[in-house]
Amino acid sequence: MDNKLFLDSLLFEYVNASDVKRAFQLEFEGYPPEEAATLEKLEYRQSLAPTLFLGAYLPPNLSTSSERLLIGFVVSTLTSATTITEESMSHHDPFGKTVCVHSVCVDKLYQRRGVAARMLNEYITKLRNESQNRDTDVKYERAVLISHEYLIPLYQKVGFILKGESQVVHGNDKWFDLTFEF
Ligand SMILES: CC(C)(COP(=O)(O)OP(=O)(O)OC[C@H]1O[C@@H](n2cnc3c(N)ncnc32)[C@H](O)[C@@H]1OP(=O)(O)O)[C@@H](O)C(=O)NCCC(=O)NCCS
Numbered sequence: 001m002d003n004k005l006f007l008d009s010l011l012f013e014y015v016n017a018s019d020v021k022r023a024f025q026l027e028f029e030g031y032p033p034e035e036a037a038t039l040e041k042l043e044y045r046q047s048l049a050p051t052l053f054l055g056a057y058l059p060p061n062l063s064t065s066s067e068r069l070l071i072g073f074v075v076s077t078l079t080s081a082t083t084i085t086e087e088s089m090s091h092h093d094p095f096g097k098t099v100c101v102h103s104v105c106v107d108k109l110y111q112r113r114g115v116a117a118r119m120l121n122e123y124i125t126k127l128r129n130e131s132q133n134r135d136t137d138v139k140y141e142r143a144v145l146i147s148h149e150y151l152i153p154l155y156q157k158v159g160f161i162l163k164g165e166s167q168v169v170h171g172n173d174k175w176f177d178l179t180f181e182f
Helices: 001-010 017-030 037-050 086-090 116-134 150-157
Strands: 011-014 053-058 069-079 098-106 142-147 160-167 176-181
Touching: 011 116, 017 037, 017 053, 017 069, 017 098, 037 069, 053 116, 069 086, 069 116, 069 150, 086 098, 116 150, 142 150, 150 160, 150 176
Parallel strands: 098 142
Antiparallel strands: 011 053, 053 069, 069 098, 142 176, 160 176
16 A cells, blocks of 8 residues: 555554553554553553553554554643653653653554654644643643663654763663653
C-alpha cells in the first residue's frame, strides 16, 4: 500500500484501559530495559491522564484481527516544572501547565514510515484543542521531552526546539531537552 494512504488510514484515538497491556508490549519491545516504563506506570498514567495517552491504530480492515490494532502511542503526564527532571517525571500534577512526554513508541514493523511524526502532529493538535477547554490558569503552556541525540530531528520536524543537554543522567548516552511552546 502507498505510504500516504497507509498514514491517512491510521486512527488516532486515546488509549483506553483495555489497550494499556498492548502499549506496554510496544514499550517493552521498543525501549532498552533500563528505559522502558513498567505496566504499572503506564496504567497509572492512563488512569490519571487519559487524554495525554494517544494511540495510533491500524483500522480493522488493515489489522490481522477484526479489531483495530494499536501500533504506536505517545504518553505524558502534567508537571508544574518547565523541564524534565527525575522529580517532574515521577508523578502527575493535574494543575501542571507543562506536558511532560514520557514515551513515543512505534511498533518495529511500522517504523520509518512517518507514523511517529504523524502521531506527534496529531498529539500537538489535540493538546491545543484540549487546552482551549481548560480554565485560563491551567492552560497548557508547553510540551517537553528528553531525547537521545540521534532522534532530535524527529522532534524538530514537528516543531520542538532543542534547548541543550539535559540534566537527566540515565544509562550511558546523553539526553537532550526539547520543548514545544503552545
Ligand atoms: C523513535 C520512534 C518512535 C520513531 O518512530 P517512526 O515511526 O519510525 O518515526 P518516523 O518514521 O515518523 O520518523 C520521522 C523522522 O524521525 C527521524 N528518525 C526516526 N527514527 C529514527 C532512527 N531510528 N534513527 C535516526 N532518525 C530517526 C528521521 O529524521 C525520520 O525521518 P526520515 O525517515 O525521513 O529520515 C521509533 O523508532 C521507536 O518506537 N523507537 C523505540 C522507542 C524510542 O526510542 N522512542 C523515542 C524515545 S526519545
